[in-house]
Amino acid sequence: MTTTLQVGTALEPRTIGPITQTDIVRFAGAGGDFNPLHHDPEFAARAGFTAPIAMGQMQAGILAAALTDRVGVEHLRALEVRFVAPVEIGDVLTVTGTVTEVGDGVATLALAMTKADAATVVTGTASVGVPVTP
Amino acid sequence: MAESLVGLVVDEVEYGVEEGKIREFARASFAEDPVHTDPSVAHARGLSAPAATATHVVVAGHHRDQRAFVARLGLDMTRIVVGSVRWEYDRPLLAGDRLTGRRVVIADETREGKRGGTMRLVTLETTYTDAEGQTPVRQREVLIERGAR
Numbered sequence A: 001m002t003t004t005l006q007v008g009t010a011l012e013p014r015t016i017g018p019i020t021q022t023d024i025v026r027f028a029g030a031g032g033d034f035n036p037l038h039h040d041p042e043f044a045a046r047a048g049f050t051a052p053i054a055m056g057q058m059q060a061g062i063l064a065a066a067l068t069d070r071v072g073v074e075h076l077r078a079l080e081v082r083f084v085a086p087v088e089i090g091d092v093l094t095v096t097g098t099v100t101e102v103g104d105g106v107a108t109l110a111l112a113m114t115k116a117d118a119a120t121v122v123t124g125t126a127s128v129g130v131p132v133t134p
Numbered sequence B: 001m002a003e004s005l006v007g008l009v010v011d012e013v014e015y016g017v018e019e020g021k022i023r024e025f026a027r028a029s030f031a032e033d034p035v036h037t038d039p040s041v042a043h044a045r046g047l048s049a050p051a052a053t054a055t056h057v058v059v060a061g062h063h064r065d066q067r068a069f070v071a072r073l074g075l076d077m078t079r080i081v082v083g084s085v086r087w088e089y090d091r092p093l094l095a096g097d098r099l100t101g102r103r104v105v106i107a108d109e110t111r112e113g114k115r116g117g118t119m120r121l122v123t124l125e126t127t128y129t130d131a132e133g134q135t136p137v138r139q140r141e142v143l144i145e146r147g148a149r
Helices: A020-032 A041-046 A054-070 B019-028 B038-046 B058-062 B064-073
Strands: A014-016 A076-082 A094-105 A106-115 A120-131 B007-017 B080-089 B098-112 B120-130 B137-144
Touching: A014 A054, A014 B064, A020 A054, A020 B019, A020 B058, A054 A076, A054 A094, A054 A106, A054 A120, A054 B058, A054 B080, B007 B058, B007 B064, B019 B058, B058 B080, B058 B098
Parallel strands: none
Antiparallel strands: A014 A094, A076 A120, A076 B080, A094 A106, A106 A120, B007 B098, B080 B137, B098 B120, B120 B137
């Protein structure tokens, strides 16, 4: 995979959504997270939400894919995500990323996932191996 | 205060990385790179089989009993949120890999919450070992139990 990562290089932003109950159920089935908070409206209401919310791992998976589609999953050395706020049905999510550091053949990226109102739902950092420039 | 759980083995899971599960997971996370689904693309990039997506080990959820491990840690399920997750990779997981994941408590701390009540932060590390005894991926997750009100 050919890609150039230099300090300041930005990933092309990826926008996903509006998130549907079907998206959440699809991820639940893929990952095996059957916590009713993610599919049962009555349970979600008792937990204080207006509707079922997405599992944090869905946001993490979407964030990771936006990165690896660009840099190649085989070059990923580390990924860390912090969950800041829940994702609700109807949210439109945008993933952005910028290279903050390059050294010793590894690029560090700062990543974020925001909602349409610009509120951050996930922040992250990643380390990606980059070919050493001759 | 609850006794520290550092060193406790929370659970152990064993599963194969399946081509169909990789495809399912790639679709559920909106991944577009054909390296996850097309063996010829994987081969062209030096991989012997389609690569799993970066957070594929989340499928361990199928092999774990969430209620049982939360109870084992002495945490209240209704007050837990996952604060952060970190993955470290030696190589991508590939279709056909056979993994054993051993999850251990590596930190157990309490902190005073901003709005009163004591928060408990439990850090779990899962080390995944492949058939050759190598460790392609490690996952570290921080569970936060909010203070009882």
